[in-house]
Amino acid sequence: MPGRGRGQKRKGGDGDGGGRGGGRGGGDDRLLKRDFKKSRDDVWDPAKSRKPNGAGAYNTGFVKENANFEEYYKAQKIVPEEEWDAFIECLKTPLPTSFRINGSGKFAEDIRDQIENKLFAKVAGQAVPMDDGGKGGEDTAIEPPKAVRWYPDRLAWQFAYSRQQLRRLPFLESIHEFVKRANEYGSITRQEVVSMIPAFxxxxxxxxxxxxxxxxxxxxxxxxxxxxxxxxxxxxxxxxxxxxxxxxxxxxxxxxxxxxxxxxxxxxxxxxxxxxxxxxxxxxxxxxxxxxxxxxxxxxxxxxxxxxxxxxxxxxxxxxxxxxxxxxxxxxxxxxxxxxxxxxxxxxxxxxxxxxxxxxxxxxxxxxxxxxxxxxxxxxxxxxxxxxxxxxxxxxxxxxxxxxxxxxxxxxxxxxxxxxxxxxxxxxxxxxxxxxxxxxxxxxxxxxxxxxVADMPADLEPPKKLRGPITVRTDLTVVDDSVKVTFTLCNLFELREERAALAANGGKAPGPEAELLLDSMRGGGRRGNQDGGGGSGGGGRGGGG
Structure with missing residues (x-):
């Protein structure tokens, strides 16, 4: 039976829904990273830029101005009047690259000391050609990466080297390679500085x-x-x-x-x-x-x-x-x-x-x-x-x-x-x-x-009803006394409650599975959000089973 969403159900699913272009609710069984490797080339093609004039997200030549934006936010008074010019000018500059060192304790401190004293120390005082398109501007002394001032224990860092500088300058290439590989290994996480704030x-x-x-x-x-x-x-x-x-x-x-x-x-x-x-x-x-x-x-x-x-x-x-x-x-x-x-x-x-x-x-x-x-x-x-x-x-x-x-x-x-x-x-x-x-x-x-600080009012609108439990499986195994985690994504899941498993086992690693039951409220199937918007909260998608 077709779902509420537009489009037809793709093969491979047992769900009865079809979201936009194939059905989020069970119509598409391509869920693992390997299934998407050949979906498209991981390169930027200027000919396919979203704007007809090629003004894509990383096109440095397009005008960063919007009179309506400035008029609106001046009226909102979110920025002190004397800081407005600095605010606007900063918005027009590229965002520095930032990362934080994962973990805590001595392991994280050792990583910090390595990158601070060996990797980043090589950069201080180096002369760097200006990013002026080869127009002959004077070289400038580069600023080394700096620790994020408010982040505890100097475990978050940022640097403002452009992509052109990272490619052209050998002593910056080592930083570029470190960030890529350490992120893959899990030693660091590339993350915007402001994105690090809420968890604290x-x-x-x-x-x-x-x-x-x-x-x-x-x-x-x-x-x-x-x-x-x-x-x-x-x-x-x-x-x-x-x-x-x-x-x-x-x-x-x-x-x-x-x-x-x-x-x-x-x-x-x-x-x-x-x-x-x-x-x-x-x-x-x-x-x-x-x-x-x-x-x-x-x-x-x-x-x-x-x-x-x-x-x-x-x-x-x-x-x-x-x-x-x-x-x-x-x-x-x-x-x-x-x-x-x-x-x-x-x-x-x-x-x-x-x-x-x-x-x-x-x-x-x-x-x-x-x-x-x-x-x-x-x-x-x-x-x-x-x-x-x-x-x-x-x-x-x-x-x-x-x-x-x-x-x-x-x-x-x-x-x-x-x-x-x-x-x-x-x-x-x-x-x-x-x-x-x-x-x-x-x-x-x-x-x-x-x-x-108190119970919520009883007259609040309840959420839309679900057809059944919505869960996710995590498979846990112990290898050389270390817990390894394997994730499997599906639409309807069977999981035992992990917290109870841990408590019952004295806090040690539980069995091969951890299960969580989500409330199985009966009623109509999941429906797409009608309020518009995208991102990670919802956005007009057809709902599946």
Whole structure:
């Protein structure tokens, strides 16, 4: 039977659904990394650039200007007026390459000392030709890689060498090769500096059950796993907690698995589900497992990533953020429902837009009716430069600015929750934090940290019903006293609860499988999100079985 999505079911699946172009719900059995190796050449073809004039993401010749962008964000007052020029100029420069050293303790310190004293020391004071296209500019002294100032123990680094410099200069080639190979081996993880921030605010303990709702491509998930293991007194012990990494897109789940398997952790489960409808977790005995910590790095318009994706400049409109606001709010509220009492929820985006940031947080606090408390994190990571959240903002669409919401028939895809009313202005939204690119030579980012202090209101809309359990298998084996993890992705899974297996076995490695039962709520099949938007949270896809 065809599913709700468009397109026909491909061969190889037993599901009854067909999503766009082949059905996410069981119609396509190509789930492993090897299945995608021949899908396309891993090279950039200028002739296939997404823009007719060749203005692709890495074309340095295209104009990085957008008058609407500047007018909108000047009106929002997210940047101090005296810093506006520095903010805009920084957005027009390439984003530095950054990475963090995986793990903790002596092993991580040894890696740090090796790269700092042997690899990076060779670069200091070297003369580098300017990237001026061979026009004869003067050589400049290169800056060596620098440690991220706020990251503990100097375990995160960044450098700002262009691709041309990395290819042309032999003494930089060694750094380039190190980053590539160490990332493959799992010694380091390439990750944007701002992307490293949210995990520090979750306060993860070794017995925590953690949910990463929109996890792909997996760098934050890897960091969560590190914290789960790193908080143990004995680094060889296995934590009794675990991380569930979820993403709506099956192929992105494959990428997520490839990224996180380098951690060799038995405490990871990967699920494929819509974040806004993520089911409650129950043990075989029916006991619910609320989450101790939840990260909701929601899909967003992404204008904080302009430095690495400059093709956003000509495509940016106010409608990008307006269209994602409802989905972001649904994901945030579902996370609040799944959180345990006293648990922490981090809401984050890579956009500057208050409609996707403070407006969503304000709507969450109002709908929670006192169940959520916005925490003041200004004392955490004191070396991290940030600005407080704004307490008022403006709502725009393609027709201009709107002061009030008078009803959907009078507005173009606007929602009442976007508007800043007196109740919103009274909330302590200054406890939110926004990282601006020019402050520490990074991308843009927004973070809000909330704690659940009471039960959620009973009248909140429940998530859409599921047809059956949605799970993921992790096969665990012990080789030479080391736990090895093999991941298998499928649409309907059979897993035993890993936490119980660990506890029953005295914290030692469990048997060949770890199983988690997700709540089997009956009703209609999974449906594609209708709120628009892409990324890892959802986005108009047809639902399968």
């Amino acid at each position: 605010f979750l306060n993860i303990k070794p017995d925590h059950v953690v949910l990463d709702m929109c996890a792909a491509p997996g760098s934050k998930t890897f960091q969560l796993l590190e914290m789960l293991h790193g908080s143990l007194d004995n680094q060889t012990d296995i934590p009794t907690g675990f991380v569930i990494a979820n993403d709506v897109d099956m192929k992105r789940c494959n990428l997520l698995t490839h990224q996180t398997k380098r951690a060799n952790s038995p405490g990871l489960l990967v699920t494929n589900h819509e974040a806004q409808n993520f089911p409650a977790i129950k043990s075989r005995g029916g006991r619910e497992f609320p989450f101790d910590s939840i990260l909701t790095d929601v899909p967003c318009s992404g204008d904080g990533t302009m430095r690495k994706a400059p093709d956003i400049w000509p495509r940016w409109t106010v409608g990008n953020g307006n269209g994602l606001h409802p989905l972001q709010l649904k994901i945030g509220m579902r996370a609040a429902q799944l959180l345990k009492m006293g648990g922490r929820l981090v809401y984050s985006t890579c956009t500057f837009n208050p409609i996707e940031d403070e407006a969503v947080v304000a709507a969450m606090l109002k709908q929670a009716k006192g169940s959520l408390k916005l925490l003041d994190m200004s004392g955490e990571l004191p070396l991290l430069r940030r600005v407080p959240g704004v307490k008022t903002w403006e709502v725009w669409d393609k027709f201009g600015k709107h002061d009030t919401f008078d009803g959907p028939e009078e507005k173009n895809k606007l929602h009442a929750t976007m508007f800043c009313d007196a109740e919103s202005a009274a909330l302590p939204l200054e406890r939110c934090m926004r990282v601006l690119p020019h402050q520490d030579d990074t991308g843009g980012f927004f973070i809000a940290v909330m704690e659940k």
